[in-house]
Amino acid sequence: MSTSPSPAPPASWLPLDLLFDNPVFAGGAGLAGLGAAAAISRKLVGTGVSTLKRRLLLNVEISKKDDSYEWILKWIALPRPQTGFITSRLTRVNQMSMKTARLQSKTGQGQYNFFLQTGYGKHILRHKNAFISVNREKQSSYNMQTGEPHETITLTTLYAHRHIFEDIFGEAYALARVAQEGKTIMHTTNGTNWQVIGEPRKKRPLNSVILDAGVKEKIADDVKDFLAMQEWYVDRGIPYRRGYLLHGPPGSGKSSFINALAGELDFGVSIINLSERGLTDDRLAQLLQKVPARTLLLLEDADAAFVNRRKMDPDGYNGANVTFSGLLNALDGVAAGEERIAFLTTNHIERLDEALIRPGRVDMTVRIGHATKYQAAEMWDRFYGDIDEDGKGRERFLSRLEALGLFGDQLPTSTAAIQGLFLFNKGDMNGAIDMAEGLIPKIYEAEVAVGVKTPA
Numbered sequence: 001m002s003t004s005p006s007p008a009p010p011a012s013w014l015p016l017d018l019l020f021d022n023p024v025f026a027g028g029a030g031l032a033g034l035g036a037a038a039a040i041s042r043k044l045v046g047t048g049v050s051t052l053k054r055r056l057l058l059n060v061e062i063s064k065k066d067d068s069y070e071w072i073l074k075w076i077a078l079p080r081p082q083t084g085f086i087t088s089r090l091t092r093v094n095q096m097s098m099k100t101a102r103l104q105s106k107t108g109q110g111q112y113n114f115f116l117q118t119g120y121g122k123h124i125l126r127h128k129n130a131f132i133s134v135n136r137e138k139q140s141s142y143n144m145q146t147g148e149p150h151e152t153i154t155l156t157t158l159y160a161h162r163h164i165f166e167d168i169f170g171e172a173y174a175l176a177r178v179a180q181e182g183k184t185i186m187h188t189t190n191g192t193n194w195q196v197i198g199e200p201r202k203k204r205p206l207n208s209v210i211l212d213a214g215v216k217e218k219i220a221d222d223v224k225d226f227l228a229m230q231e232w233y234v235d236r237g238i239p240y241r242r243g244y245l246l247h248g249p250p251g252s253g254k255s256s257f258i259n260a261l262a263g264e265l266d267f268g269v270s271i272i273n274l275s276e277r278g279l280t281d282d283r284l285a286q287l288l289q290k291v292p293a294r295t296l297l298l299l300e301d302a303d304a305a306f307v308n309r310r311k312m313d314p315d316g317y318n319g320a321n322v323t324f325s326g327l328l329n330a331l332d333g334v335a336a337g338e339e340r341i342a343f344l345t346t347n348h349i350e351r352l353d354e355a356l357i358r359p360g361r362v363d364m365t366v367r368i369g370h371a372t373k374y375q376a377a378e379m380w381d382r383f384y385g386d387i388d389e390d391g392k393g394r395e396r397f398l399s400r401l402e403a404l405g406l407f408g409d410q411l412p413t414s415t416a417a418i419q420g421l422f423l424f425n426k427g428d429m430n431g432a433i434d435m436a437e438g439l440i441p442k443i444y445e446a447e448v449a450v451g452v453k454t455p456a
């Protein structure tokens with residue numbers, strides 16, 4: 001081993017001792033050192049705390065897109081028993097936000113339901129023996145379709161208390177079930193997404209919709225048979241879908257029947273109005289891919305798509321409305337949801353194309369026509385059965401309608417018109433008989449007035 005003299009230090013190089021002898025430098029280095037040490041220790045503490053947090057705490061994040069979001073929001077806002085002065089002050093939810101739901105009212109007037117729900121920000125609550133921190137926040141990202149910011153709720157508790165979540169979700173779900181019992185949830189479209197319309201509606205009893213003899217049973221039995229055959233379809237690799245087409249004049253009870261049937265099956269309803277402007281083929285296809293589970297898909301005004309069938313521009317743009325091929329593709333394209341019960345309605349079956357009536361698209365076509373004598377009698381019984389004990393009033397009413405020619409093809413009246421007459425004469429059957437002339441369709445009266453028709 002040989003030693004060689006170390007090279008001379010460069011001119012700019014100074015021994016460290018010399019530097020520290022310099023009081024100005026020493027003060028600065030000391031400060032910088034302290035700062036660095038503080039930063040490192042802060043970082044270490046920070047990392048330590050976050051590691052500790054990760055190990056000791058459990059976070060559950062729920063996105064607004066998840067079904068449980070609304071349940072949990074309602075669960076958090078529940079009044080809780082106040083235990084102890086400090087706990088009760090610590091666990092009060094002080095930040096609330098208002099949720100207003102518009103209820104559907106028969107009179108057409110708005111009815112509103114208000115309730116307070118947990119607002120944005122952090123809250124602490126106590127459930128059984130666990131403290132839970134709740135953080136409801138809006139994210140900076142947006143849903144491109146609706147323009148609404150994404151939202152989450154994060155529930156945090158001690159890892160040791162993780163089993164409390166099963167309890168919380170169980171309670172929140174049970175709460176939602178009770179609130180929805182006897183109700184039908186209606187979904188409508190918002191961009192390419194589905195959203196619940198207002199509060200769940202009270203179920204409409206199936207027997208409140210009066211169709212011609214046997215029609216309701218025929219459809220309801222078919223749907224029930226289909227629901228019982230899921231395995232059969234799956235085993236054979238056939239998409240588990242069934243379609244119904246209900247056609248007939250306005251006010252014959254098509255939509256009412258579908259809503260009542262959904263209630264009977266304990267299903268919700270997902271409605272798309274095919275005549276809606278802005279409903280493009282793409283949007284329809286996307287919506288049909290994710291129809292909410294356990295709902296009947298209701299495609300209203302199916303004829304709208306047929307009016308549009310030749311409207312494709314040379315550049316391939318289909319315009320702002322759904323087209324015939326768009327509807328067919330959405331119904332049976334590869335992308336269409338695998339499980340589905342769809343009801344299509346129309347007032348103009350003559351405008352539809354044969355191609356629609358194909359298994360999987362439409363398996364059953366049913367006409368829901370103008371009011372028949374059978375329906376008028378059944379409706380009478382529902383409204384006046386209790387006061388018309390001997391049925392004489394019903395006989396007079398039916399004879400009057402017959403005399404007016406309302407059961408023939410010439411002057412057909414609608415079940416909606418009969419219901420309107422009965423509602424106007426609630427509890428007054430003679431009033432209903434006296435006003436029966438009002439059931440004559442207005443179009444007919446207009447035609448007589450201008451001399452197109454002569455009175456019967």
Ligand SMILES: Nc1ncnc2c1ncn2[C@@H]1O[C@H](COP(=O)(O)OP(=O)(O)OP(=O)(O)O)[C@@H](O)[C@H]1O
Pocket residue numbers: 208209210211248249250251252253254255256257346347415416417419
């Ligand atoms: N057959 C019926 N039984 C009981 N109510 C009926 C019947 N038909 C119509 N109505 C009443 O008339 C109103 C309109 O009925 P509905 O909306 O179901 O008719 P629709 O056939 O869907 O009409 P449209 O073709 O215009 O959509 C509802 O309030 C409904 O209660």
Ligand SMILES: [Mg+2]
Pocket residue numbers: 254255256300345
């Ligand atoms: Mg309708």
